[in-house]
Amino acid sequence: MKKKNIRILLSLILIAAHCPFxxxxxxxxxxxxxxxxxxxxxxxxxxxxxxxxxxxxxxxxxxxxxxxxxxxxxxxxxxxxxxxxxxxxxxxxxxxxxxxxxxxxxxxxxxxxxxxxxxxxxxNSKFDDMNELINVLKGKELERELGMTLASTLKNETGLSIRSMGPAPARPVIRGLGSDRVQITEDGIQTTDLSATSPDHAVSIEPFTIERIEVIRGPKVLLQNTTTIGGVVNILRDEIPESFQQKFSLSAGIYGETVNKGYLGSVVTKIPLGKFVFRGEISHRKTQDLNTPIGILKNSDIITDNYSVGASFFEDWGLIGVSVRQFETNYGVPGGFVGAHPNGVDIKMFKRQFNFKFKHNFHSEKIEGVEIQLSRDYYRHTEYERADLIGADFSIYNYRGSVNLFNNQFLFFDRGTSGVSFEFRDFNIGGFVFTAPTKSLKLSGYSYQSFSLGRFSIDGAFRISFDKLDPRRANPSSKTEFLINRKFWTYSLSVSALYGLTENFFVGGNISKSSRVPTIEELYSEGPHLAAYSYEIGNPNLKSENGIGSEIFSYYKNDKFFFMITVFRNDLWFYIIPRNTGKINSQTLLPIYQTVGESALLTGIESHLELELLKDLSLNSTLSYTFGELKNYNSPLPQIPPLKYFAELKYFADQLTLGLSTEVSASQTRIDFFEQATAGYAVFNSFIQYSLITDFAVHNFSLNCDNILNKEYRNHLSRVKIIMPEAGRNFRFTYRVYL
Incomplete structure (x- = not known):
């Protein structure tokens, strides 16, 4: 009996050892x-x-x-x-x-x-849901809106407009704010080009291979930029693959349009190999001069080649990846302005960028993970007055990096991101440009956090930055008083709150303190810029730009209806702008633009509507209006877009989508001295999209007709409005296949 009890006890011990559950x-x-x-x-x-x-x-x-x-x-x-x-x-x-x-x-x-x-x-927070509805282009909608440039792709988004000097040098403007107040990033990494500094400089991005576009506003802006009243346009390509896939994938596409006899072809592929995923991309674009309702805009052609290779290695702990991208474009800037060359200026642009990413996932209750990003860019921009004469030559070596820590529930925060970043830029200038070559260093620390409290959702962020700029003597004609080393300490804060009155109806607001350091050109320019057709004079004694931004918004959403309205007010006690002095430089015959700091006030209203009229019929519309004023003079702020309304009617039938839209703009007569007024207009567009799904592929076809009535109209933020209107009737065709 005793032995039997011992055997039972031993059996129980063995079972317990192997099956503790x-x-x-x-x-x-x-x-x-x-x-x-x-x-x-x-x-x-x-x-x-x-x-x-x-x-x-x-x-x-x-x-x-x-x-x-x-x-x-x-x-x-x-x-x-x-x-x-x-x-x-x-x-x-x-x-x-x-x-x-x-x-x-x-x-x-x-x-x-x-x-x-x-x-x-x-x-996802309520702010993420709201941003997804009104500030994101993706999927078929992105395919349908694809244009020649990033700015033309985004032109009908709420609160956005286009600053341009021809088809190629076009850049998005948010609520009347341009320059580097609107930062452009690719997969969260800031792009290196000069598009934020002058209207003749193009954005170094090929839009056709973009997977998704996000327009980020509010506290999240401070993860990238100190200007809270502007925004960040984030381009997502997944250039360094962030998710492991087990199957080969490929997307190829062609694009053509009649208004400039332009065409494009591209291929993007992802290839898994063991624990690696490789990504490759190639595209080529070519357009001729742009046709308008009253003639051809000469010297507005574009040729662009774009290449990219990336790879990631995946483990349970996360990933490590690298990529290299090369972007080359040759484009024309039209002539016909005061002081301009009769045939315009030709610009050759080249950029090569190397990226590194390390991501480690901790999967802990409080810390989600850490991410390290490093980038090195070389950028070259050459402006030709004629084939054998260089008017301006710019080159940039740029090094930047960041370390971000992602937290989950920490203290009373639900989630957030905190980090530090650096950027070193070596900016060199040649040709007939007298801005001093400059080295600059930026160091930043920042944090963004989100939490919920009952029916309240709250987002908040801060960013602190140190900037140092060291100009060097460019040539004997450079003025000594322009060569001043500058240091700036800036900080920015932003808080947004959203309150759910019901499950479908929300009200909220934002208040922020915004800052911005003057650019190298705003500080040290002192001479002609022939491609921009201006004689630019900087101010090396400029202070940092500062102001307070606020907005109140409300939205309602159910399965068939979404409506949002926003009222904003941006009060800037030192707003940096180049103003046309009305004077002409006697040697170059170029109009003189002087960089100054003024007190400015920008107020406005935006609305966004999505309504399901019938099961297969929907209406989307947006309205944007900005009122800008120089407070000390009670006079209009220059380069403010007029009231704009956009409406689109869409019909869905299985894999077929049909649409008709209109863009309506009011006249702009509130103008600065020496600025030209523009008339209002209404333009009508249409599109048809069809998806064909087979066993092995998805085929997407899009056919758009822009400016159906061949209407003559002018964009108020375009410098070429003096000589030519915007594009005439245009048929755009896009085909993409996904394997």
Missing amino acids: LFTQSAMGRIEGIILDGSTDKPLENAFVKIQNTTLGNVTDKNGIFEFVSLPYGKYFLEVSFVGFKTYSYEIEVNKEITQGIIIHLYPVPIETSPIIVTGSHS
């Missing part, structure tokens, strides 16, 4: 989420959600909702698939009883955001 109960959790169509934001019914490396799977209901129950705490990989849509992988940490707030967008083509590694407590 019989004696201890594991913590269990549940996952709940929703699957949406990334192009329409509508729920996807019967999408299949699988937990990798398990036999667990589920399908979404008619509301796109899925759930998994009785899951032990730990890390899981969800794989989401749906017929005709790209399969999506998603990593999640189950560390509480119910993990909610998971929103996954599937796309009928491989166009999506760079995946975000999240934990159960890291869900």
Whole structure:
């Protein structure tokens, strides 16, 4: 009997050693989420959600909702698939009883955001939802809006307009603010070019290979920029792949338009190999001179070549990746202005950029992960008065890096990002430009945090920066008083609050303190800039730009209706602008522009409407208006866009979409001295899109007709409005295939 008891005891010990779960109960959790169509934001019914490396799977209901129950705490990989849509992988940490707030967008083509590694407590905020609705171009909508440049692609977005000097040198303007107040980034890395400094300089981005565009406003701006009243236009390409994929993918496309006899071809591919994912991209664009309703805008042609190669190595802890991009473009700046060459100026631009990214995921309750980014750029920009005569030559060596720490629940914060960054720039100038070559250094520290308190959602951020600029003597004619070393300490703050009155109706506001350091050109310019047709004089004694921004907004959203309205006020007690003095330089016959700091006030209103009229018929519209004033003179601020209204009617029939839209602009008669007024206009456009889904590929076709009535109209922010209107009737065709 004693031996029998010993055998039973030994058996129990062995069982306990090998099966401890019989004696201890594991913590269990549940996952709940929703699957949406990334192009329409509508729920996807019967999408299949699988937990990798398990036999667990589920399908979404008619509301796109899925759930998994009785899951032990730990890390899981969800794989989401749906017929005709790209399969999506998603990593999640189950560390509480119910993990909610998971929103996954599937796309009928491989166009999506760079995946975000999240934990159960890291869900989308109401601000993210709001931004997704009004400030993001993606999927078929992005394909439909693709234009010659980034600015023309974004021109109908809420609050945006275009500053241009011909088709190529065009740049987005937000609420009347341009220059580097609007920062352009690619995969979160600031682009290196001179588009923010002069109207004749182009943005070094090929829009056709973009996967997604985000216009970031509010506190999140401070992760990139100190100017809270402006914004960040973030281009997403996934150039350094951030998600591991098991299958080869390829997208190829062609684009053509009649208004300039332009064409483009591109190929983008991702290739998995072991623990690596490689990405390659190539594109070529060529256009001739632009046709307008009254004639040809001479010297407005473009030739662009764009190449990129990237690779990432994946492990359980995260990834490490590198990429290199080369962008080359030759374009013309039209002539016909005061002091301009009769045939305009030709510009050759070259950029080569190397990027490095390291991402480590901790999967802890408080710390999500850390990310390190490093970039090195070489940029060259040459302006030719004629084939054998260089008018201006700019070159930049730029080095930048950042370290970001992503937190989950920390103190009373739900999630956030904190980090430090640096940027060193060696800016050299040659030709007949007398701005001093300058070395500059920027050091920054910043933090963005978000939390909820009952029905309140609150976002807040700060950024502190130190800038040092060291000009060098350019040539014997440079004035000694212009060669002043400058140092700036600046700080910016921003807080947004959103309150849910009901499940569908929200009100909120933002208040921010904005700052901006003068650019090298604003400080040290002192001579002709022939391609911009101006004689530019800087001010080396400028202070940093400072002001207070505020806005109040409200939105209502249900399954069939979305409406948002925003009222803003930006009070700048030192606003840096180049003003036309009305004088002409006697040697060059160029108009003299002097950089000054003035007190300025910008106020305005914006609205955004999406309405489902019928099951297959919807109406979208936006309205944007900015009122700018120089406070000390009670006179209009220069280069402010007029009131603009955009409306679009869309009809859906399975894989077919038809649309008709109109752009309506008021006249702009509130102008600065020596600025030209513009008349109002109404332009009508149409489009048709069709998707063909086969066993192996998705084919997307888009045909647009812009300015159907061949209307003569002028963009108030265009310098060529003096000699020519905007483009005439234009047919645009886009075809893309996704494998």
